[in-house]
Amino acid sequence: MSKVKIILALAFLALAISTGWQIAARELANYELQEELKDVASLTAARIGWEPPSSDDNLRDAVIRKAAQHNVQLEPQEITVRRSVPPDAPKVEIAADYRVRVVLPGGSLLLHFTPTSRSKGF
Numbered sequence: 080m081s082k083v084k085i086i087l088a089l090a091f092l093a094l095a096i097s098t099g100w101q102i103a104a105r106e107l108a109n110y111e112l113q114e115e116l117k118d119v120a121s122l123t124a125a126r127i128g129w130e131p132p133s134s135d136d137n138l139r140d141a142v143i144r145k146a147a148q149h150n151v152q153l154e155p156q157e158i159t160v161r162r163s164v165p166p167d168a169p170k171v172e173i174a175a176d177y178r179v180r181v182v183l184p185g186g187s188l189l190l191h192f193t194p195t196s197r198s199k200g201f
Contacts, residue, residue, distance in 0.1 A: 094184065101181045105190050108149040112175065113194035115145035120171045120196050135160040142173060153177055172196070 119141050133141075139158045146153045153175060161172040174195035181188040 098181070098183055098188075101183075102188075102190070105179050105181065105192075108151050109192045109194055111149045112146050112151055112192075113196060115149070116142065116173045116175065116194055117196035119145065120173045135162075138171075138173060142175065146175070151177065151179070 119138060136155075138160050139155045142158050143153050143155070157175055157177045159172075159174045159176070161174075163170045172195065174193065176193050178189050178191050181190060
C-alpha cells in the first residue's frame, strides 16, 4: 500500500511541476513581450525628423515579429496602437490582448494576457 501512495505522490508532483513550468514559461514570455512593446513604442515616440513616423500597421508588424521570437502568436487585431501628438512630446502606446492555452492531462487552462507599454517623448 505504501508503494502505491509513493507512486501516486510522485505522479502528482510531476503533474504539478509540469503545470507550473508551462504557466511560468507563458508568464515569462508575456513579461519579455511587454519589454519588447516598451522598446518598440520608445523607438517611435520621438523622431528628430530624419524619417517619417512608422504607420500603425508597421508597428503591429514589428510587435508580431517580436512576439514570435518569444513563441507568442499574435494577430494584427490583437494589437492596439494609440497615438497622441502634443507638439512638445509625442506619445505612442502599444497594447496587446491575447490568450494562450496550457495543455494539461485531462483538460486545459486558458491564460489571458494584456501587456501594454507607453512611451513618452523627450
